[in-house]
Amino acid sequence: MIKVLISKPGLDGHDRGAKVIARALRDAGMEVIYTGIRQTPEQIVQTAIDEDVDILGVSILSGAHMKLVPKILELLKEKGSKIPVFVGGIIPEDDAIELKKLGVIEVYGPGTPTSEIIDKIKGYFENANI
Amino acid sequence: MQISESQIINGISSKDRKSFAKLLSICESDPVAANRIISRLQRKDAHVVGITGSPGVGKSSIINAILSKSSNRRVGVIAVDPSSPFSGGALLGDRIRMQSHATDQNVFIRSFASRGALGGLSPSIFEVCDAFETFDMDMVLIETVGVGQSDTEVANIADTVVLLLSPDGGDEIQMMKAGIMEIADIFVVNKSDNPASISLKTKLEGIIKFGGKDIPVILANSITGDGVEDLIKALDSRFERIKADGTFATKRKKRVFFHAQSFLRRKIDTIMQSIHSEETDIEKIEKELMKKLCSK
Amino acid sequence: MDESIKKSYEAWEKQTESLIKKYPEEGNFKTTWSDEVKRLYTPLDVGDYSQIGFPGEFPYTRGVQNTMYRGKLWTMRQYAGFGTAEESNKRYKYLLEQGQSGLSIAFDLPTQIGYDSDDPHSLGEVGKVGVAIDSLADMEILFDGIPLDKVSTSMTINATASILLAMYIAVGEKQGVKRDKLRGTIQNDILKEYIARGTYIYPPKPSMRIINNIFEFCSKEMPLWNTISVSGYHIREAGANAVQEVAFTIADGIEYVKTAMEAGLDPNVFGKRLSFFFASHNNLLEEVAKFRAARRMWAKIMKERFNVKDPDALKLRFHTQTSGSTLTAQQPENNIIRVTIQALAAVLGGTQSLHTNSMDEALSLPTEDSVRIALRTQQIIAYESGVTKTVDPLGGSYYVEALTDEIEKKAFEYIKHIDEIGGMINAIESGYVQQEISNSAYEYQKAIESKDQIIVGVNEFVIEEKNPRKTLKIDDALEIKQIEKLREMKSKRDNKAVKEKLDNLERSAKTSENLMYPIIDAVKVYATVGEISNTLRKVFGEYKESVIF
Known part of the structure; x- marks a missing residue:
């Protein structure tokens, strides 16, 4: 069973994408925890650790991703966690490259089919198990 | 990332959240190993409280309110949501209303999917509950799925069952049919700002009296927190009493x-x-x- | 006559059926809310002409003015605002020079949710989706050199609308413009924040009290100000279909009229100060029908439910914005065409003002070039397409009239259900509305993935794309600068006066006094958005979202 945390840091309330992804992952057989909107990086990281999730999804549309995502990565590291992180939202390409350099496994823009995200997550754990 | 059983045991003994989180995962994946680990740890009797009631009645909110008003004690929360019978997956959203306590060091919230278990609880609920008692908890709150009949199962594990009712639900009748009234130790009528909640309280007290029982009925508002202190008091005095008797x-x-x-x-x-x-x-x-x- | 049409129609259908056996039809023949679309619409599908009527006359299906765009074009109003007040001020002056006719102000999220720029919640958000306003000092810069008696200003602000309106009044006073001369709109629609947009602060009841206070205040002091823009836009963008957009928006509207009446306002007067805000999506004819249906429904509701007599208070006037959620990150130039279709739908639907989105919005904040193209799109429709030459050019189209009727019917069913469950506030608190929208959003996503719904460049006609595009970045130094500015302002102002005014506000909040007056007093001594909001948080508490997927 793959356990996923879908989180929404920052102040924007656009949770359509986060909720659609959450439902799609559920329908793909995963257990999905959703934090709700307006979460601080501290709340997200503590939740991911307490829930012992396999993977952490971060949804941001406000443009604050270059502040918030690195902060999440930093806090995970600080707490000795190796939970992989993927990001969804309106992320300009050069920012996406930068975030991947920092350790984000994938960045998904608008229009990404949920099946692509599901396959990526499943593939990630199949490979990790080998 | 694999960590060994002794690492988990050492971690939990020094109140490391990550180790405890791992133990809870083991409870779900491997009950034999979980029981083995738990048996090697110190345990403390926590007051295990089942919070039940129909979906949407405000179970998560009332738990959030309890957490807000019990700052000096360690409280664990076991939040159970249903698994999809089609995909086996689950959406676990109970945390949303408790997220202000996510970084509270005295609180540990964990979400579980029911995974087809009987009784609207997780199949690993007993292991999980035992595990929480190794993490120095004063109180463990179990939020059930809340689908009527099956929720009676929570009485097998909880020391105290709290039944949450709301005046908009018309659900008191459903609850009585389901026999859940018999297992409740404390009633809470939520949404105290709604005048109908007072009449529901009176009605309930009538039913209880008629049944020759003595069960407290508390009026509370899970959003504003009004009445939640009364609930905590009722829980504490019940815990004292059942330990004594x-x-x-x-x-x-x-x-x-x-x-x-x-x-x-x-x-x-x-x-x-x-x-x-x-x-x-x-x-x-x-x-x-x-x-x-x-x-x- | 109907009989003969019916006969010919049946004969035609029969002949067509036999043709179809040879040449089958292919495609998705459903409305976006999943009803069957017929092969052909005829006079048989159009009801009573009284439902269509004449422009400027009840039930206003064909428009709220007799001459529509022959008399005056719609207002081209581009929503803009980013970074600091200085930068936004420059952009507004540029847009006014380019021929834009009104200002539309976007605020950053901390301003919208009542946090100062130095609040921990604001990390990374300062100046991102709009301009950062901490205090009157920022507002003075924002409108520097823009005479407030000459422009009409639309502010997209909800939970903190009372504070920003108070600041606008204060800026006006400094320019020597009295509040009764100020023209503009505040969005002020808190219900859709709980439903879809998420920038709420307090629970619904105290929020409605603040709105009630604004209504009352403006009716006395600001006769030219539009006190609410009931917004379907965000409901639609959150995934609602066209029927749901109309239904939930109008249900919100009903709630606000009730609130205004509770504040002692006459709906005959208040009705004129209320406007709507809708989205425009790609399905051209559905969207045109949606605007027409909304207009007719509102007129009926105001007349029948609220007994309104003044015709001007029956008229649904609306702003439209093209749909951000339909824009794709893939092949972004295609978005220009999408925006064109959507803008055309809004114009054919009789909008009073329009914002056209920029092609690069799915990638980042829009650049100046793409903002110009978006404005040009409107100008081409206005001056070259010819659709403005007659009123309601699609009126009488069998299909459009049938769609208009159907949307009206379906939306009234929703409204009836909402009435049955105790009105919109209950419907929101129980999560009913959010769940309906969420279901539509998920169905739509599934339709895209199964290719029942083709999105050009996304699930069909895909190309390999290279070269990261030029996008607009907000400099991170801005946040630090804004925080410094705020700290400096705080050290200079009269802090004793601030405390006094905030205490006074807190006292008022605990009574049933109108909060606008103490808020105006507080902003004038440079109390910040965060300080004022926190004062009210102490009294009212904060709202938590319901658990809906």
């Missing part, structure tokens, strides 16, 4: 028995799910199953 000891003894039952049921389920038969005759399949079961 022997009810607690009896309940705990029974809990071990229910735990064993649940453990066996889970084992059987796992074995049954692993058997694929080409047989078309029910009796023959049954024999095949029995043989497999006994051999394990």
Whole structure:
């Protein structure tokens, strides 16, 4: 069973994408925890650790991703966690490259089919198990 | 990332959240290992409280309110949401309303999917509950799925069952039909700002009196937190009382028995799910199953 | 006559059926809310002409003015605002020079949710989706050199609308413009924040009280100000279909009229100060029908439910914005065409003002070039397409009229259900509305993935794309600068006066006094958005979202 945390840091309330992804992952057989909107990086990281999730999804549309995502990565590291992180939202390409350099496994823009995200997550754990 | 059992044990002894989180995962994936680890840890009797009531009545909110008003004690929350019968996946959203306590060091919230378990609880609920008692908790709150009848199961594990009702639901009738009134130790009527909640409270008190019982009915507002202190007081005084009068000891003894039952049921389920038969005759399949079961 | 049409129609259908056996039809023949679309619409599908009527006359299906765009074009109003007040001020002056006719102000999220720029919640958000306003000092810069008696200003602000309106009044006073001369709109639609947009602060009841206070205040002091823009836009963008957009928006509207009446306002007067805000999506004819249906429904509701007599208070006037959620990150130039279709739908639907999105919005904040193209799109429709030459050019189209009727019917069913469950506030608190929208959003996503719904460049006609595009970045130094500015302002102002005014506000909040007056007093002594909001948080508490997927 793959356990996923879908989180929404920052102040924007656009949770359509986060909720659609959450439902799609559920329908793909995963257990999905959703934090709700307006979460601080501290709340997200503590939740991911307490829930012992396999993977952490971060949804941001406000443009604050270059502040918030690195902060999440930093806090995970600080707490000795190796939970992989993927990001969804309106992320300009050069920012996406930068975030991947920092350790984000994938960045998904608008229009990404949920099946692509599901396959990526499943593939990630199949490979990790080998 | 694998960590060893002794690492987990050492971690939990020094109140490391990550180790405890791992133990809870083991409870879900490997009950044998979980029981082994738990048996090697110090345990403290926490007040295990089941919070039940229809979906949407405000169970998560009332738990959030309890957390907000119990700053000096350690509280664990077990939030159970249903698994999808189609995909086996689950959406676990109970945390949303408790997220202001996500970074509270005295609070540990964990979400569970029901994974088809009987009784609207997680199949690993007994292990999980035991595990929380190794993490120095004063109180463990179990939020049930809340679908009526099946919720009576929570009485097998909780020391105290709180039934949450709302005046908009018309759900008191549903609850009585489901026999859930019989297992409630404390009633809470939520949404105290709604005038109808007062009449619901009066109605409930009438029913309780008629049944010759003495069960407190508390008026609360899970959003503003009004009345939640009364609930905490009622919980504390009940805990004192049942510890003194022997009810607690009896309940705990029974809990071990229910735990064993649940453990066996889970084992059987796992074995049954692993058997694929080409047989078309029910009796023959049954024999095949029995043989497999006994051999394990 | 109907009989003969019916006969010919049946004969035609029969002949067509036989043709279809040879040449089958292919495609998705459903409305976006999943009803069957017929092969052909005829006079048989159009009801009573009284439902269509004449422009400027009840039930206003064909428009709220007799001459529509022949008399005056719609207002081209581009929503803009980013970074600091200085930068936004420059952009506004540029847009006014380019021929834009009104200002539309976007605020950053901390301003919208009542946090100062130095609040921990604001980390990374300062100046991102709009301009950062901490205090009157920022507002003075924002409108520097823009005479407030000459422009009409639309502010997209909800939970903190009372504070920003108070600041606007204060800036006006400094320019020598009295509040009764100020023209503009505040969005002020808190219900859709709980439903879809998420920038709420307090629970619904105290939020409605603040709105009630604004209504009352403006009716006395600001006769030219539009006190609410009931917004379907965000409901649609959150995934609602066209029927749901109309239904939930109008249900919100009903709730606000009730609130205004509770504040002692006459709906005959208040009705004129209320406007709507809708989205425009790609399905051209559905969207046109949606605007027409909304207009007719509102007129009927105001007349029948609220007994309004003044015709001007029956008229649904609306702003439209093209749909951000339909824009794709893939092949972004295609978005120009999408925006064109959507803008055309809004114009054919009779909008009073329009914002056209920029092609690069799915990638980042829009650049100046793409903002110009978006404005040019409107100008081409206005001056070259010819659709403005007659009123309601699609009126009488069998299909459009049938769609208009159908949307009206379906939306009224929703409204009836909402009435049955005790009105919109209950419907929101129970999560009913959010669940309906969420289901539509998920169905739509599934339709895209199964290719029942083709999105050009996304699930069909895909190309390999290279070269990261030029996008607009907000400099991170801005946040630090804004925080410094705020700290400096705080050290200079009269802090004793601030405390006094905030205490006074807190006292008022605990009574039933109108909060606008103490808020105006507080902003004038440079109390910040965060300080004022926190004062009210102490009294009202904060709202938590319901658990809906």
